[in-house]
Amino acid sequence: MKHTASQSRRQFLASVGGAALTIPTLTDAWGRPLQQARKLGVALVGLGSYSKNRLAPALQLTQNCRLAGIVTGTPAKAEEWTKKYDIPQTNVYDYKTFDRIIDNKDIDVVYVVLPNSMHAEYVIRAAQAGKHVICEKPMAITEADCQRMIDACKKANQQLAVGYRLHYEPFTKEVMRLGQEKVFGPIKFIESSDGFRIGDPTQWRMKKAMAGGGPLMDVGIYAIQGARYVTGEEPISVTAQLSPKTEPQKFKEVEETIFWQFRFPSGAVSNSTSSYTAGIERLYASCEKGWFELSPAFGYGPLKGRTSNGPIEQPVVNHQATHMDAVCKDLMDGKTLPDHITGVEGKRDVRLLQAIYRAAETGKVVDLK
Ligand code: NAD
Numbered sequence: 001m002k003h004t005a006s007q008s009r010r011q012f013l014a015s016v017g018g019a020a021l022t023i024p025t026l027t028d029a030w031g032r033p034l035q036q037a038r039k040l041g042v043a044l045v046g047l048g049s050y051s052k053n054r055l056a057p058a059l060q061l062t063q064n065c066r067l068a069g070i071v072t073g074t075p076a077k078a079e080e081w082t083k084k085y086d087i088p089q090t091n092v093y094d095y096k097t098f099d100r101i102i103d104n105k106d107i108d109v110v111y112v113v114l115p116n117s118m119h120a121e122y123v124i125r126a127a128q129a130g131k132h133v134i135c136e137k138p139m140a141i142t143e144a145d146c147q148r149m150i151d152a153c154k155k156a157n158q159q160l161a162v163g164y165r166l167h168y169e170p171f172t173k174e175v176m177r178l179g180q181e182k183v184f185g186p187i188k189f190i191e192s193s194d195g196f197r198i199g200d201p202t203q204w205r206m207k208k209a210m211a212g213g214g215p216l217m218d219v220g221i222y223a224i225q226g227a228r229y230v231t232g233e234e235p236i237s238v239t240a241q242l243s244p245k246t247e248p249q250k251f252k253e254v255e256e257t258i259f260w261q262f263r264f265p266s267g268a269v270s271n272s273t274s275s276y277t278a279g280i281e282r283l284y285a286s287c288e289k290g291w292f293e294l295s296p297a298f299g300y301g302p303l304k305g306r307t308s309n310g311p312i313e314q315p316v317v318n319h320q321a322t323h324m325d326a327v328c329k330d331l332m333d334g335k336t337l338p339d340h341i342t343g344v345e346g347k348r349d350v351r352l353l354q355a356i357y358r359a360a361e362t363g364k365v366v367d368l369k
Contacts, residue, residue: 012328040328041068041106043091043131045098045122046114050136054300055113056085058320062327067105071098098122102129109328111163112136116206116212120145127156132331134324136163138221139346141212143354146347159337162346165323166225171294171303175283178292179230185288186307187268192226192283194219194298195257195275201250205276216353220274222298226283226351227262227270229340235262235270235352236369240360246277257329260356345358 042065042244044051059067069091078092091106101107110126111134112119120140126133133153139162140146153160166172179187195215204210211217228234240260245251257275264270273280283297290308297303300319305312323341330337339345352368359366 040108043069045071047143124152165319184290190270192223193273198276208253215274223272294320
C-alpha cells in the first residue's frame with residue numbers, strides 16, 4: 001500500500017512530543033497534502049455510458065476517492081471531460097500511453113469500464129503499472145482470463161475489486177441477511193431474473209467476441225448473484241435452455257433469452273431468466289415460513305422490497321459512490337478486500353456463466369461440484 005497518511009500522522013504526533021514546534025504541513029508518502037491524500041485518485045478506463053452517466057457523477061459524491069484521471073481513445077471526450085471535471089492534462093491517457101500511468105502519483109486506482117473482452121488486458125496492465133484495480137462485471141469472458149487477472153494483481157501486490165455495487169446496497173444487504181440467517185426458515189425456491197429490451201443492434205453487447213455472450217453475460221450475472229447471495233451457497237448443478245429467437249436478424253451472434261435452474265446444497269432450487277427482448281427484474285425467495293422479494297432488484301435504484309411480514313424499509317443510496325467508497329476505504333486502511341467483491345467472486349460467476357451456456361448447448365445437467 002503506497003498510501004501512508006496514517007504513518008505521516010504518526011510521525012507528526014511523534015514529532016510534537018514536547019516543545020513548541022513549527023507545525024509542518026502534513027503530507028503522505030508522495031508529498032501530497034494530507035487533506036487531498038485522504039481521497040484516493042481513481043482513473044476511469046473507457047468513457048462510455050456507465051462511466052459517463054454513473055461513475056463520474058458518483059465520484060463527485062465519494063468521501064474516500066475522487067476522479068483523478070481518464071483513459072480514452074477519443075480526443076473529443078478527453079477535452080470534454082478535462083473541462084467538466086477539472087482533470088489536468090498530465091492525467092489523461094489513451095490506450096497506447098496507458099502504461100505510463102505507472103509514473104503518476106495522482107492515480108491510486110484504475111477502474112476498467114471497457115467491453116467485457118477487454119477487461120483482462122487492462123486489469124493486467126493496470127496491476128503491472130502498480131495500481132489497484134476495480135474491474136466492471138462480468139470480470140472477463142473466460143475463467144482462464146479471470147485467473148490471469150488474479151495472478152497478475154497478486155504478483156504486482158495490488159488488489160482487484162469487481163464492480164459488485166449491490167454488495168454495499170442496503171436493500172440487497174437486507175435480503176442477504178433474511179436468506180442467509182434463515183429469518184423465514186430455509187429457502188425452498190428462488191426466482192431471480194434480469195432482462196431488458198436492448199436498443200442498437202450494432203453495439204459490442206451483440207458481438208460474441210466482445211461480450212462473451214448475450215443478456216446472460218450482461219445482466220444475467222445479477223440473477224446468478226441474487227440466487228447466490230440470498231442462499232449464501234454455491235450451486236451444485238445447473239440445467240439451462242435457450243428460447244427460440246423471435247428476432248433472428250437482430251440476434252445473430254448472441255442469445256436473445258435464456259433460462260436456467262440451479263440446485264443448491266441445502267435443497268433450495270432457483271429458476272432464472274435473462275433476456276435482451278423482455279424487461280424483467282426480480283428476486284423472490286420462498287421459504288418454509290414466509291417469503292421476501294426485491295423488485296426492482298438489480299438496477300441503479302431505488303430498489304424496493306417486501307416480505308410476507310410487510311415492506312422492507314432501508315435507506316436509498318447511490319450504489320456506485322457507496323461501492324467505490326467502501327473499496328477505497330479498505331485500500332486506504334491497508335486492508336485485504338473481502339472475497340465477495342474481488343476477483344475470487346468474479347471468477348466464480350464467470351465459471352457459472354460458462355456452465356450455464358454449456359448446459360443450454362448440451363441439454364444436459366452440468367455438475368458444478
Ligand atoms: P459502452 O459501450 O457505453 O462503453 C464502452 C467504452 O469502451 C466506450 O467508451 C468505448 O469507446 C470504449 N471502447 C474502447 N475500445 C473499444 C472497442 N474496441 N470496442 C467498443 N468499445 C470500445 O459500455 P458500458 O455500458 O459503459 O459498459 C462498459 C462495461 O461496464 C461493461 O463491462 C459492462 O458490463 C459494465 N457495466 C456495468 C454496469 C453496472 O451496473 N455495474 C452497468 C453498465 C455497464
